[in-house]
Amino acid sequence: MAVTLKDVAERAGVSTSAVSRTFTEGASVSSKTRAKVEKAAKALGYSPNALASSLTTGRTKLIGLVSNNFHNPLFLEVFDRFTRGLQDRGLRPLLVNLRVEETDPEASVRMLRQYSVDGAIVASSTLPPSFAEAYRAAGIPVVHSFGRFTTAPQVHVVGIDNVACGRMAGEALISRGYKRVAFLGGPEQATSTQDRALGFMAALREHPEIEVSASYASAYSFDAGRVEMTKLLMQGPAEAYFCGDDVLSIGALSAVQEAGLSCPGDIGIIGLNDMQMSGWQNINLTTIRQPVAEIIGASIDLVVGTVEDPTRHPETRLFPCKVIERGTLRALG
Amino acid sequence: MAVTLKDVAERAGVSTSAVSRTFTEGASVSSKTRAKVEKAAKALGYSPNALASSLTTGRTKLIGLVSNNFHNPLFLEVFDRFTRGLQDRGLRPLLVNLRVEETDPEASVRMLRQYSVDGAIVASSTLPPSFAEAYRAAGIPVVHSFGRFTTAPQVHVVGIDNVACGRMAGEALISRGYKRVAFLGGPEQATSTQDRALGFMAALREHPEIEVSASYASAYSFDAGRVEMTKLLMQGPAEAYFCGDDVLSIGALSAVQEAGLSCPGDIGIIGLNDMQMSGWQNINLTTIRQPVAEIIGASIDLVVGTVEDPTRHPETRLFPCKVIERGTLRALG
DNA sequence: TGATTTTTTGCAACCGGTTGCAAAGCGCCC
DNA sequence: GGGCGCTTTGCAACCGGTTGCAAAAAATCA
Structure with a gap:
């Protein structure tokens, strides 16, 4: 059913390496073979299997999006922005919905590892820091968004003061x-x-x-x-x-x-x-x-940055809030 | 960094097949080797790589959850129930956030194929049927939730009348x-x-x-x-x-x-x-x-059923709605 | 034109698993 | 103890890609 690298290589009359290289950024292929390969690929409707390639490259472009805030209406906006932001950078959100009573990060760590996510975002103000810390301990680049500021952070924290x-x-x-x-x-x-x-x-x-x-x-x-x-x-x-x-x-x-x-x-x-x-x-x-948009933007930046440079030091980024004047407080004076 | 099948096999003094078999349901392993393997696995903190295994088994346990309804508050509940329901069956939701102005399913098809999702759920009342149909045409078991009833459905549709x-x-x-x-x-x-x-x-x-x-x-x-x-x-x-x-x-x-x-x-x-x-x-x-819960339950049942039996015929399941009496209509009479 | 450098290409090994197959091991019976 | 059938095990090939390396081809230079 699925069309593979080999099929394309055969049809284009080149080696599988050639095909692989035409689909990887910055690899060495002549424009002639590239043309042949692209033609064959289009004819067969080929698209490379991201998971197979992750085996050798070590990158899945999967980001675990972990939350337990599925009841706070604010979080619909949060999920919207996170998923869009990740997609815009070519990443895929793998959603993990933790029940509120869940206190042990163990199961979610295993899950994230099984799918070899490149990184994880803990999007919750109520999950304890132990979750993000457990992910980091498992070697997963992580940021805790809407998390709590600490003076000696073990993980990136983005949120408000x-x-x-x-x-x-x-x-x-x-x-x-x-x-x-x-x-x-x-x-x-x-x-x-x-x-x-x-x-x-x-x-x-x-x-x-x-x-x-x-x-x-x-x-x-x-x-x-x-x-x-x-x-x-x-x-x-x-x-x-x-x-x-x-x-x-x-x-x-x-x-x-x-x-x-x-x-x-x-x-x-x-x-x-x-x-x-x-x-x-x-x-x-x-x-x-x-400032939800800023918090999410910074979170994505941080997790991506840490995927690229795993030695990066944990940071805390807090954004300023502001009062929105509406009708439930008497006028100033 | 990551511990692999081979590491466990070495430590347990058995072949990699033995290890693989202890982790696959219903495979033939003696309780003695199983014990050895489990001990070694625990000591090393091993958890099998779901993506690598998907290469041979053909199953990723990934389900694409495609929507463009990230502004309707009802959908927070929808996402909550979908993700929970999928997780409860050992499946992982891969979220795809389509912009409302997106009309071409092509990009999302490619995406779902790249990650070899086992199936897809289109959760939206505003996406045209062409999305679900394109997924099906690409060989992906699919159900359109909150979709529109048609007399000769090409895909599963679950929703209301x-x-x-x-x-x-x-x-x-x-x-x-x-x-x-x-x-x-x-x-x-x-x-x-x-x-x-x-x-x-x-x-x-x-x-x-x-x-x-x-x-x-x-x-x-x-x-x-x-x-x-x-x-x-x-x-x-x-x-x-x-x-x-x-x-x-x-x-x-x-x-x-x-x-x-x-x-x-x-x-x-x-x-x-x-x-x-x-x-x-x-x-x-x-x-x-x-009846959101019922719609989602049926959707998951259908997509799982179709993953197991791809020849399954497209069905339409419509659930009855009912009037909830509150305060914005005058009393009956 | 031929020597030299640079680019392109294919081979083959590998990523982390699974699985068909045949050999080995086991328990049981005569 | 030998023969039988059943279970368990390891080997090796494979899933769909990537990549180091050396050979081949093309480009550059004298």
């Missing part, structure tokens, strides 16, 4: 004159939540006149945000909340509206991510934008 | 006593839009006393829905709309609310898909649910 974002959110609330503010985080054990809380609290420590509190939703989800905010409303809520992320924010927003309160009139909300729905006019969430 | 859905939407509006209804479709050239319109109109043809009209948004997107509905509101809108899909519906809903009108008080809306956000309480869209 969550502490700085927390601070930014705190300052946004302060500058709008709120006097009782709060953090509504994701799961307390998530490092992203911890860092965001840290920055938020740090900003507010400089304003002791402002009352501040914190609580945590059970997940980064709409329902969790809604449930938690409903609870807070019954206990007497703060004037404004920094919510762990946009989905959570929208859940909280929904609870506020359901309680017959207005946002930002009665309660202000600022989120984090700026996913597509946050800009929808009937949601219109004030939030902090994560 | 869009005509029936249109009818169902029409009947939902009729039974609620609306007297002036309309279809607000996606792009007019999309076959899914055409079919839904067809069914909708057919249902209303049985009720000549009801006034019916149709218009089309420029895309299946929030903005397109919002723009189109804004236009309709200025021209004097119908009492209730069947919108092409949920994103479109939410855009339309947003326009209604922005105009200071109430939904369902002034204008009713019913969507199609039942994506996650439609259930969010601050959206609360009445819609028709597409």
Whole structure:
């Protein structure tokens, strides 16, 4: 069924090496044989088997794209950009969907090795660093995107500075004159939540006149945000909340509206991510934008660079975020 | 770096065949050598190279997952389920992200062949059937998920009956006593839009006393829905709309609310898909649910079945949809 | 024209596995 | 102990390519 190198060689009346060489960049072939080969190849509809060639070249052009964030709408955009970006460089994304409860990188390491991926991208803010580290230990060039900053990184990390974002959110609330503010985080054990809380609290420590509190939703989800905010409303809520992320924010927003309160009139909300729905006019969430395109571009650059030079030192690249003004926070002043 | 079959064989003091056989299901190995091999393999951290073995077995366990729907939030769930479902069967999804303007299957065919995928799944309601057909012509077992029903299918098609859905939407509006209804479709050239319109109109043809009209948004997107509905509101809108899909519906809903009108008080809306956000309480869209899990399960079954038996005849499997009652249509009566 | 250099070509080994085949090993029976 | 049938094993060829090397061909130079 499939047409092979040998078929083409036979038809073109040349050796298999000649055929192979016409299909490899920068190999030595005369234009005459190249023409013969290309003609035969076209006639037979030949396309080289990337996997067979990977055996000798050691390159599959396969990149493992590992994630467990298949519920956060932001990640549809993330997958879109990753797959496009990889394709544009002639690479192929091999998707690995980890269940959220998975904590052992072992199975995914084996998987990535079986398919001899050239590199891997861990795209998740909730997977522990041990995943990326396990891949690196297995000799796979890897970058952890949307990962956590560490001072002595073992692997490339690309993302945002969550502490700085927390601070930014705190300052946004302060500058709008709120006097009782709060953090509504994701799961307390998530490092992203911890860092965001840290920055938020740090900003507010400089304003002791402002009352501040914190609580945590059970997940980064709409329902969790809604449930938690409903609870807070019954206990007497703060004037404004920094919510762990946009989905959570929208859940909280929904609870506020359901309680017959207005946002930002009665309660202000600022989120984090700026996913597509946050800009929808009937949601219109004030939030902090994560520069997704830049993060993904840098991630791909890093993984490709490390494939080419495996001795390359681990880097951390953090991108600045910015507040997107919409309708869930009262005006500045 | 990588440890190979030969290394294991040497260490275990057996031939490479013995090692190969301990790792292939149902091969003839004594328990004694199996034990030796397994011990050596574990000590060296060996895992077989799936690509090398594919050379002789002809199976890569790679399935091409081809889509151009990276903007419809429903598809995050689709990708989640597909990747999980494939993984559960020991298969690996190789993601192919087609730009929406891509109309020539040629490049993707070549790609799928280069990586010798065992099969392919076209997951899109907007890609023309020519893609799946081109894959099949190239000898790749394929199923078109969320594709269009045809009477003489060349490839497996799994999805919903869009005509029936249109009818169902029409009947939902009729039974609620609306007297002036309309279809607000996606792009007019999309076959899914055409079919839904067809069914909708057919249902209303049985009720000549009801006034019916149709218009089309420029895309299946929030903005397109919002723009189109804004236009309709200025021209004097119908009492209730069947919108092409949920994103479109939410855009339309947003326009209604922005105009200071109430939904369902002034204008009713019913969507199609039942994506996650439609259930969010601050959206609360009445819609028709597409049984995504079933569609995906059947798609995987079909592609796996066809890999095992390539002579298998093309099938069409359509799943029934159902109306999900929420808050954007007036109560039955 | 012939010698020399450069380019092009094919041979054959190899990448990491699998598998048909025949030989070796084993258990069992007489 | 020898003969029989069944299981296990290793050899070697093969899957579809790539590549170092030396020979052949072409280009360059004197």
